[in-house]
Amino acid sequence: MSEISYRKIAIDGLWKNNTSTVQLLGLCPLLACSNSVVNGLGLGLATTLALAASNAAVSVIRRQVPDTLRIPILVMIIAAIVSCIELVMHAYTYQLYQILGIFIPLIVTNCALLGRAEAFASKHPPLPSAFDGLMIGAGFTLVLVLLGSMRELLGNGTLFANMHLLLGETARNWTVTLPGYHKFLFFILPPGAFLCLGLVIAGKNVIDERLKARAQVEVAVTPAGGKRVRTTGHIA
DSSP: OOHHHHHHHHHIIIIITOTTTTSOOSHHHHHHSOSSHHHHHHHHHHHHHHHHHHHHHHHHTTTTSOGGGHHHHHHHHHHHHHHHHHHHHHHHOHHHHHHHGGGTGGGGGOHHHHHHHHHTGGGSOHHHHHHHHHHHHHHHHHHHHHHHHHHHHHHHSEESTTTHHHHOGGGTTOOEEOTTOOOOGGGTSHHHHHHHHHHHHHHHHHHHHHHHHHHHEEEEEOTTTOOEEEEESSOO
């Protein structure tokens, strides 16, 4: 694949085809585990690793899998990879694993994993497939961290609290606290998650509309006078 294709994969995964703000997939873990930055980052990294590994594995065996057994085999591959990730988290980030609870094994049921394995990895070589999974996971992680930041800051008045659960003792003192701020429980509860996600999606739509409007306005330089003329859709 060319460099332009990799660029398109990155833009689609991070922005244009983001699973959280465009496709609205994986909303259950997105809303449930985004009440703090560390929770969102932990789940996002686990999902990203599962996406990249499952896409690569599916791509490697794509020509050996018969169509009649493709979906069950894809599910088994994803489940095996998620189980390995769960065991690693259980060993090295046990407290965070307990906080995230059932949402780690439930990564298997995230439609984004099966969807990318079916739509992309089963039709492309391993390297582009792994990169596609990495970018889709990164887009999901960015939304998780953004929601976690909003909800943690508005709900608890803190930011980056308990980061040592994921990054070790060096991150224990990373907590930023708003002085004199009273906790706003609404943003920690599920209604607050829906509200914050709605604001994120609305903000993305506003940015997309402005980019679209800017793209429709071209600045052309006339050959004779060298003046810049604003045109819409044609060159003056």
